[in-house]
Amino acid sequence: MVILNLMIWQRRLMLKNRIIPCLDVKNGRVVKGINFVELKDAGDPVEQAKIYSDGGADEICFLDITASNENRDTIIDIVRKTAKECFVPLTVGGGVRSIQNITDLLLAGADKVSINTAAVKNIDFVKEASRKFGSQCIVVAIDAKKVLENKWEVFTHGGRNKTGINAVEFAKQVETNGAGEILLTSMDKDGTRSGYDVDLIKAITDNTNIPVIASGGVGTLDHLYDGIVKGGASAVLAASIFHYGEYKIKDAKEYLNSKNVSVRL
Amino acid sequence: MKVTIVDYQSGNISSVINSFTEVAKGKVNLEVTSNVNKIKSSDKIVLPGQGSFKSCVDSLNNINGLIDTLKEFAITKKKPLLGICVGLQMFADVGYEEVETEGLGWISGKVTKIDNQNGKFKLPHIGWNEIEIQKESKIFKDIKNKSHMYFVHSYEFVPDDRSVILATTDYSTKIVCSVEKENLFGTQFHPEKSDKTGLKIIENFIKL
Numbered sequence: 001m002v003i004l005n006l007m008i009w010q011r012r013l014m015l016k017n018r019i020i021p022c023l024d025v026k027n028g029r030v031v032k033g034i035n036f037v038e039l040k041d042a043g044d045p046v047e048q049a050k051i052y053s054d055g056g057a058d059e060i061c062f063l064d065i066t067a068s069n070e071n072r073d074t075i076i077d078i079v080r081k082t083a084k085e086c087f088v089p090l091t092v093g094g095g096v097r098s099i100q101n102i103t104d105l106l107l108a109g110a111d112k113v114s115i116n117t118a119a120v121k122n123i124d125f126v127k128e129a130s131r132k133f134g135s136q137c138i139v140v141a142i143d144a145k146k147v148l149e150n151k152w153e154v155f156t157h158g159g160r161n162k163t164g165i166n167a168v169e170f171a172k173q174v175e176t177n178g179a180g181e182i183l184l185t186s187m188d189k190d191g192t193r194s195g196y197d198v199d200l201i202k203a204i205t206d207n208t209n210i211p212v213i214a215s216g217g218v219g220t221l222d223h224l225y226d227g228i229v230k231g232g233a234s235a236v237l238a239a240s241i242f243h244y245g246e247y248k249i250k251d252a253k254e255y256l257n258s259k260n261v262s263v264r265l
Numbered sequence: 266m267k268v269t270i271v272d273y274q275s276g277n278i279s280s281v282i283n284s285f286t287e288v289a290k291g292k293v294n295l296e297v298t299s300n301v302n303k304i305k306s307s308d309k310i311v312l313p314g315q316g317s318f319k320s321c322v323d324s325l326n327n328i329n330g331l332i333d334t335l336k337e338f339a340i341t342k343k344k345p346l347l348g349i350c351v352g353l354q355m356f357a358d359v360g361y362e363e364v365e366t367e368g369l370g371w372i373s374g375k376v377t378k379i380d381n382q383n384g385k386f387k388l389p390h391i392g393w394n395e396i397e398i399q400k401e402s403k404i405f406k407d408i409k410n411k412s413h414m415y416f417v418h419s420y421e422f423v424p425d426d427r428s429v430i431l432a433t434t435d436y437s438t439k440i441v442c443s444v445e446k447e448n449l450f451g452t453q454f455h456p457e458k459s460d461k462t463g464l465k466i467i468e469n470f471i472k473l
Contacts, residue, residue, distance in 0.1 A: 014435040016393040016413065053460070058393055083283050089415060089458050106277040111458060134276060134316040136389060136417040180389055180417070209384050211391050234387065264393040264413045 016264040017228045018058035018235035019252050020091075020213060021242045023048055026065050028074040046081045052242070053086040055249040058264060060086055061114075061237060064094030065158070072101065076108045083109020093141055093183070102129055106137065114183055116141040117156040120163055120170070123177050130178030139213075140179040142167060144200055145187040152200050159187040171204045179210065183237065186216040193219025193240065201231030213237050221247060221255040228261055268471060269296045269307040273331060275324035276315025281349065284457035285311065288467045301334040309473070310338060314351025318360030318376055318420065321351045322368065332369070340371060343448045347404075347470050353444065353451030354422050362420050372446050374424035379437055386437040388419045396432040396454070402445050404469045405431065412462045414442070414454035422453065 024031040029043040049060045060082070064075040072095070079092055092105050093114030102113050119126050119140045130138045143159050144152040144167035152167035171182055184204055186197035194217055201214045211234035214227035218238040227236045241247050253263045268289065270281055282297055289295045296303055304310065312335070314321045325332050339346045348356055357368040360376035368376070381388050393413040398405055414434075421440045424430065431443040434454070442453040450470065456463035 014395050015390065015416075018392050083279060084287070087280075087284055087287070087458060087464060088460055107279055109279040109283055111277070111280055134320075135419075136315065136391070137277060181391060209381075209387055210389070211387050234392065 014262070016058070016262050017233075017256070018213075019056075019224070019249055019256075019263065020059045020061050020235055020237040021052045021057050021249065022061040022063055022215070022237050022239045023052075024063050024065050024239065025075060025078065025094075027071060028066075028078060031065065045078050046085065049082045049090075050085050052249060053088050056253060056264070057088060057249050058235070059089040059091060061091045061093070063114075064092065066094070072104070076104055079105060079108040079110050091139060091183075093139070097125075099129065099132060102133060102137075106133065110137075112137045112139050112180070114139040114141045116143065119174060119179075120154055120156050120165065123173055126174055126179055127177040130180070135178050135180035138179050139181045139183050140174040141183040141185065142171060142174070142204075143185045143187050144197075146197065146200070150199065150203065152203070155187055159190070167200070168203050168207050171208050175208045175210050181211045181213060181234075182208065183213045183215060184233075189217030190215070191240075192217050195219065195223040196227045196231060198226050198231045201227060201233050205232035211235065221252055224252055225256060225259055225261060228256070229259075266308045266471075267294045267296060267306065268309045268311065269298060269304055270311045270313065271299060271304065271331075271335070272297050273299050273321075273324045273328055275321045276313070276351075278313045278315075280455070280457045281311065281313045284464060284467055285471075288464055288471060293471055299328050299331060301328075301330045304331075304334050304338065307338070308344065309470070310335070310344070310346045311470075312346060312348045312352035312355070314349065314353075314355060316351065318351060318354055318362040318368070319364060319366040321355060322360070322366050325355070336369070336371075339449060345448050345450065345470070345473050348449070348451040349457070350418060350453060350455060353453055354420065356444070356449060356451055357422055357424075360420070371449060372424055372429055372444060372451075373426065374422060376420050376422050379419055379421050379440065382437055389417055390419065390436045390440070391417050393459075394434045394436060394454075396434050396442055397439075398432045399430050402431045402443075402450075403473055404445070404450050404466055405443075406469045407465060408462060408469075413459070414452075414456070414463065415458040415460075416442070416454045418453060422451075
């Protein structure tokens, strides 16, 4: 019944559910590259972002997994070049820990920044950043792991560090402190290709009133459907199903559309 | 022709600069400035806006003579001006984000929070939504009805005179997402982030 209601709701909703491909960048190169034949250089993030944007991606996300201060100029240069060619929103995350980091990324052409560890360490940073730059460009990335039935805990440093913080409580807190969106990754599911942790997504979307981007575990197009319809996510982020050329953004959108999920075609 | 993007130190305007640069490519002289003399000598002005209504109005006020210069350009000389997002919202008499704040008063009306029907609709209204074109406009030349545009906002402009409305979008209610009054144009959505369709609107404005 709930699913049926959601389906009717989806049909009515004019605001489209977003499909966001995510590119992991290390030392200026894409780590999990796209396997498309038309690529000249499989490691070039700018070229890959352009392919996604031309292919109908609703937003592009870069995750800088170098995340060391010495290499910040590299990601900034990539953002600058990408922003000159892609005219859809661009989100950049990884190692964002100061107002200066955000300023640099926004000036280079990012539209949003995603804050992870720094938000957990100090929630006031989220408040300060959203006051200064506006909620519209502050995304808080929450990495969560299941600890008990219906209980998830926040992890930092790419899932290595346990914090003891309840993920649902933390999500409410980031909303109160001005985050415009939550990028929610299940550490249990990330990289497994076995589907999103739908219960986690639902727990967060039920308890917050800002858009949630679901991440971690997508292996099939049906998983995208689950994230939106069963989890209530406003956007779905995926990496490997697009990178390895199994599916194009267009395939994902056509599939979702065929199942009455509203997308931008 | 000289098109000026007003840089009044409020929010991130890189994307506006990038998209106008892409469209202008060698055809138009594009300036990004808050210098009032340069604004005076422009043919067209783009007024972007990010952050809250109050912070944008405050930032305009912080630059000596800027509001008067914009007013002379848009109201006295009636030269084309495009407001984007909060840039459009500031056309209103008053805004209610944070605290009640006086706007530019160029198109009478107010800026209020989107009615999210007690949490039924998430705010901010973020993402791609369809626009419903209400009347013809030069800035919508070759833009199909129900095209998708990219939105990020929690507040909406409610004009007193409904005849200024060019387009609406459906999110909780019919939100006004584009207006035109004589030489004044505004979009609540971000043409600079709305892919090829958005770039077309920018081109239409430049070609006015």
